[in-house]
Amino acid sequence: MKQIFEGIYTDGKSIYTKNLIVGKKVYKEKLIQKNGNEYREWDPYRSKYCAGIKKGLNKSIFYEGCTAIYLGSAEGTTVSHVSDIIGKKGAVFCIDISEIAMNKLTQLAEDRENIYPILSDAQLTENYEEYFTQKADCLFQDISQRNQADIFVRNSKFLKKGGLGALALKTKSISQSESKENILDYELEILKKEFEILQTIPLDPYEKHHYLILMKKK
Numbered sequence: 001m002k003q004i005f006e007g008i009y010t011d012g013k014s015i016y017t018k019n020l021i022v023g024k025k026v027y028k029e030k031l032i033q034k035n036g037n038e039y040r041e042w043d044p045y046r047s048k049y050c051a052g053i054k055k056g057l058n059k060s061i062f063y064e065g066c067t068a069i070y071l072g073s074a075e076g077t078t079v080s081h082v083s084d085i086i087g088k089k090g091a092v093f094c095i096d097i098s099e100i101a102m103n104k105l106t107q108l109a110e111d112r113e114n115i116y117p118i119l120s121d122a123q124l125t126e127n128y129e130e131y132f133t134q135k136a137d138c139l140f141q142d143i144s145q146r147n148q149a150d151i152f153v154r155n156s157k158f159l160k161k162g163g164l165g166a167l168a169l170k171t172k173s174i175s176q177s178e179s180k181e182n183i184l185d186y187e188l189e190i191l192k193k194e195f196e197i198l199q200t201i202p203l204d205p206y207e208k209h210h211y212l213i214l215m216k217k218k
């Protein structure tokens with residue numbers, strides 16, 4: 001197993017994280033044992049962040065002990081791997097508008113104590129600002145809405161200066177008729193108000209009509 005980023009590994013083919021809760025699967029992923037450690041296979045077809053890693057992400061926003069904000073956590077497929085990466089000293093605050101998804105995430109958080117579920121619309125930042133008395137180290141978003149860059153910029157007030165962000169941009173949610181390149185350019189202009197853009201990665205063949213945008217807070 002070779003480490004590609006802190007807490008993220010590869011056997012040359014698949015991507016893995018070290019299982020924080022040994023013996024437990026989250027979404028029927030493969031568990032493998034190597035050198036006394038248990039690794040969980042990370043599926044790039046089910047996680048846009050993992051797809052970004054497979055497509056050549058330069059730098060990971062998540063690391064051991066960091067405080068992360070995750071917008072659009074759903075039931076926690078990707079969040080479970082973030083939980084592995086950040087470890088017991090880290091924290092991932094997960095915001096999602098779906099009550100059904102949040103119920104499942106809350107069950108996951110019973111085992112994984114570094115996950116903090118927050119039921120809210122990510123556009124209404126005043127609903128959860130009480131959680132962020134200290135600024136977070138990194139910000140991730142995977143929300144299929146028309147104003148994705150705007151939601152990301154609104155939440156950037158919770159991110160420290162120099163902190164890394166990653167946005168999984170679904171261009172089809174913004175326009176069905178405009179080209180994905182034009183939509184990307186338009187969304188980047190909004191993000192540039194608060195962020196330096198470090199990398200934009202098309203996520204095909206794992207996800208069609210998606211980019212992963214890596215950035216740093218100004």
Ligand SMILES: C[S@@+](CC[C@H](N)C(=O)[O-])C[C@H]1O[C@@H](n2cnc3c(N)ncnc32)[C@H](O)[C@@H]1O
Pocket residue numbers: 046047048071072073074075076077078079095096097098101120121122123142143144145
């Ligand atoms: C594509 S899914 C996220 C998948 C997840 N990131 C993963 O990799 O496991 C998008 C999620 O965004 C949530 N969502 C949509 N609009 C939202 C909003 N305005 N605020 C918060 N969550 C929202 C949905 O409920 C859904 O769970």
